[in-house]
Amino acid sequence: MTGEPETIAVVVVTYNSASLIEDLVASLAPGLRGLNWHLTVADNDSRDGTVEAVRRFAPFAHVVETGRNAGYAAGINAAVAAAKPFSAVLVLNPDIRLGGDCVPELLKLLRERGAGIAVPKIVRANGDFSPSLRREPTILRAFGDALGATRMGRYRLFGESVTNPASYADEVTVDWAEGSIMLIDKPCWDACGGWDETFFLYAEETEYALRARDHGFAMMYTPHANARHLEGDAATNPPLWALLTLNRIRLYRRRHNAVSTAVYWAMVLLREASRAALGNPSSRRATKALLSARRLRERPGPLSIAPAA
Structure with missing residues (x-):
């Protein structure tokens, strides 16, 4: 994208998310500071006034009403298809709150480190450490998970979840990460296509990250970008x-x-x-x-x- 202005397509998939919209929108400007960006929201047939909340708190947003509970991947694809031109796609859950300058830091990984996908350090709603990074699923890692995911996650051979806080101290290439927030470079999106809609919820982010790697696009993590996830468990x-x-x-x-x-x-x-x-x-x-x-x-x-x- 050398010589062209950076424009981030922020895409959010909502489903009965009305209570989350105001704070999400408030975090976008500081989280995307210095970048051009536009917001597209795909709503999966919410019945709690989510669309009205988006139009109230983000009147500049383009809203795509899918008309059904289409799932996370389908919502992402619908939002990206309707978005204005972009140089990277920022996929967000509505319960993510961006830290200041989060996305510029993620963009550095795409531009300076050649990553195809960039992910930040995530903390829980109360500020506690959240083990958001993952390793590729294997038989040994599934066995380690059976023995105890938190304990075995400290060992690369036996843990799918990366549970050691020390592993989050530096920029690193990862197999995949939770899908609540990802910055995806346009060449990666163009090469891989959309997210797999046969996964209604869960594993779609794993499939996409591994497919991107198959196409030669690495996912990288940086501790210099921060976000808070108000996650349900x-x-x-x-x-x-x-x-x-x-x-x-x-x-x-x-x-x-x-x-x-x-x-x-x-x-x-x-x-x-x-x-x-x-x-x-x-x-x-x-x-x-x-x-x-x-x-x-x-x-x-x-x-x-x-x-x-």
Whole structure:
């Protein structure tokens, strides 16, 4: 993009997000300081006044009403398709709050380090450390997750979640990261195409990051860009946790042979069944889903999950 002005397409997917809009919009200007940007919101048929909130607090935004609960990936694709010209796409959850100069710092990774996707340091709503970086799913990492994700996440071979705070101190290339905030360079977007809409929710960010890597575009993390995530916890919502678990299997199956997938499924089942035996309701729901041949075959969508708490 040398010689051309940088313009960021900020895309937000909303679903019953009215209470989140005012603070999100307030964080955009300081978070994108010094950059040209425009906002496109794709609303997945909210019934709580989300669209009205967007028009009140961001009258400059372009709103795309999908007319259905289309899912996160479909919302992103709809927003990008409707956005004005851009040099990079900033994908945001409505419950993200940008820190000051967050996006200029992310843009440095794209321009100075040659990354295709850039992600920031994320903290939780109360400011606590949030382990947002991930490693590529493998059988050993699924086994490590069964033994204890927080403990085993400190070890590259056995942990999918990067749980050691020291690993977040420096700029680093990562396999993937949570999809609540990502800055995607236009050449990466053009080469990879849109996000995979067959993942209604969860694993779509993993699939996109790994697909970008397949096309030669690395994802990089920087501690110099900061954002706060007011995240809900899928682990405490049984339907959402079951969906997340099923999509882990579906994604792995796409990239590996049947034998490897069967072993991976067994490791994920070991994790969920062991926790179900201890009375965890989310793991009970996930175990039931993992043992259902029909659920493993189907494409989970909005009818098979409940809204997040």
